[in-house]
Amino acid sequence: MNEKFLYKQVYKDLKNSILSGQYKTGSKLPSESELCECYHTTRATIRQAFSELIKEGFIYKQHGKGTFVKSEMRSLGLLSFKGFSEVVGEEHQAKTTILQVPVYKQFPSDFFYKLSAEEKELGCIYFARLRFADDVPVMLEYTYLPNNELFKPFDEQDIKDSFFKTLHTKFEVEITGLAQSIRAIECEKSVAKALKMKHKSPVLYINRRYATNKANLHIYSTLYCNTDKYAMSHNF
Amino acid sequence: MNEKFLYKQVYKDLKNSILSGQYKTGSKLPSESELCECYHTTRATIRQAFSELIKEGFIYKQHGKGTFVKSEMRSLGLLSFKGFSEVVGEEHQAKTTILQVPVYKQFPSDFFYKLSAEEKELGCIYFARLRFADDVPVMLEYTYLPNNELFKPFDEQDIKDSFFKTLHTKFEVEITGLAQSIRAIECEKSVAKALKMKHKSPVLYINRRYATNKANLHIYSTLYCNTDKYAMSHNF
DNA sequence: GGCAATAACTTGTATATACAAGTTGTGTTT
DNA sequence: AAACACAACTTGTATATACAAGTTATTGCC
Structure with a gap:
């Protein structure tokens, strides 16, 4: 399974080594010149591989010191895009129930x-989940x-755990970007019922298109959020 | 105001040219080799400047074709940055009225x-604006x-034009990050009146805190959006 | 005119090299 | 022992060059 380009090969090898735990969180990667010798190449090529890994959040650099493996946050890091575990995250009790198991359609x-x-x-493979914060349904x-x-x-x-973590660990798909459109709408009956809100209460209606590290692979999702108690938050 | 590094200078020049409208949305930038001649440098340097601009979402490349100015949101997906005048931008008529001129308080x-x-x-310096798309008020x-x-x-x-453009050109303040919280709420009377909506219609209620390139300098804003016709969109 | 080969562009990948700048450890001096 | 100078690392910036690969315009043939 050789990659077409050398920098891709280096990228893949390093990524695998990080994922397999060979390079642990916080540990220092071989220096650029060491890797140059390993792969019989030059720094530009190694740096290209590094910059991909930086973009995906696997590693970071420190001028004069070296290149290091980023903390586990990375796997969940892009979850912060999602908002849910961020708002809900540490302080609150997070729970997920599956309303529709994955089906092909x-x-x-x-x-x-x-x-x-x-x-x-x-x-597509389609599934639906209802997410709770402190036992209150907040996101469909x-x-x-x-x-x-x-x-x-x-x-x-x-999809029982974090779906994004599954993407990362099982399918080696990294989320690299997100385009979303957000509206405030009156919720329809079915949504109201699921979120335990009154009919026509205002809810966030969000359509998302995630970009990934695989070309032409996009993941889509539609969200309905009850923001009475918990706001949706983003950081970039 | 020369940058320390050549690639930063190229980056800055291009960014200014894009922001000032010299290179319009969708138009083709000079090729890498043309810029090489301009700056008496090599492709690696130009490419480094380009890759910064790509990372920030100002431009994109197409193998064999060229490098182009992105039409969608640049930088951090700030609607009020590229947002208003540019998401709404070409297809729709954008207008802004000032409800409260800047005052110290x-x-x-x-x-x-x-x-x-x-x-x-x-x-703080405080001001309020009402923004229109196609002569419909959509954002307070x-x-x-x-x-x-x-x-x-x-x-x-x-604040007559894009406020973020003013930040960039007049004060040399760049937006480097954003934390926001979003809710869907029933709009109160004053907001409803401004946005020409019915009382208690669902509106987006957003609080934002922008980080900047100046240490300890943050900019804050609160938004009310009518999303009946136009959704709020983000790209990162 | 219509079509295909090709030339002239574009960005993508790669090698080789040099010096600058930040960090760390090793000495030597005091 | 503490302070300083320096060497040996690291990543950052830069130049020069070459060929691969994708796109577009041109050329020349039928």
Whole structure:
């Protein structure tokens, strides 16, 4: 399984070594020149591999000192995009129930984002979850995963914990970006029921499109949030 | 105001040219080799400047074609930055009216963020604007600027255009980060009136704290958004 | 005119090298 | 022992060059 480009190979090797625990959190990676000798290449190539890993949050550099493995935050780091575990996170009790186990189906015809021909063709893995903070339902989440070979097999276990962690550990998919649109709407009956709100209460309605480290692989989700008690927060 | 490093200079020049509209949305930047000649340097240096701009979302590349100015949100997905005049930008008519011209006053006692002693001491420059898309009011924005020497003099002109552009060009303040909390709430009468909505309609209620390139300088704003017609969008 | 080969562009990957600048440890001096 | 100077590391910036690979315009043929 050789990569086409040397810098990709270096990137992959290092990433695997980090994921397998060979380089532990906080530990120092070999210096650029050491890696140059290993791979019989030059610093520019090594630095290119490094910069990919930095972009994905695996490592960081310190001028004059070296390159180090980032704390475990990275796996959850992009979860902060999600907001849920951030707001809910440490101080509050977080819980998730699965309303719809993963099933294969077509993308909805009125899907919120214009899909590529390939995405339409292949369909999606769809599941729904309800998230609680301190035993209060705060977020209703519908997720659409492209029906890619990459994600097979896919089952209920994969979404019991953090789905993003599963993406990272099981499928080696890293979230690299997010585009979202946010509205405040009056919630419909079904949403109200799930979130234990009054019909027509204001809820956040969010459509998201996650970009990943795999070209042309995007993950979609629609959220309804009860923000009476907990606000949705972001940091960038 | 020369930058220490050549790639930073190139980066800054390009960024200024983009922000000033010299390179318009979607237009092609000079090729790497053209810029090499301009700056009497090599592609590696130009590419480094480009990669910073890519990271910040100002530009994107296409193999074999060229480098282009991104149309969507730049930098940190700040709607009020690229947001208003540019998300709404080309397709829609954007307009802004000033409800409250900049005045010096104390921070409100029930301010949404816990301020530092220094910030409290100095007070703030406060102003309010109402923003329109296609002549429909969509966003009510209250801004709190620390009463820093840096911002003097400060007047109405500074917020007529994009305030973030003013920050960049007049005060050399760059936005480097954002923390925000978002809620969906029923709008109160005053907000409803400004946004021409019915009382108790759902609106987005957003509190923001912008980090800047100046240490300990933060900018705050509170937004009310009518998302009936236009959603709030982010890209990171 | 229509079509295909090709030339002239673009960005992508790669090597080789040099010096600057920040950090750390090793000495030597005091 | 403490202070300082310096060497030996690290990453940061920079130049010069080459070829690969994708895109577009041009050329020349039919």
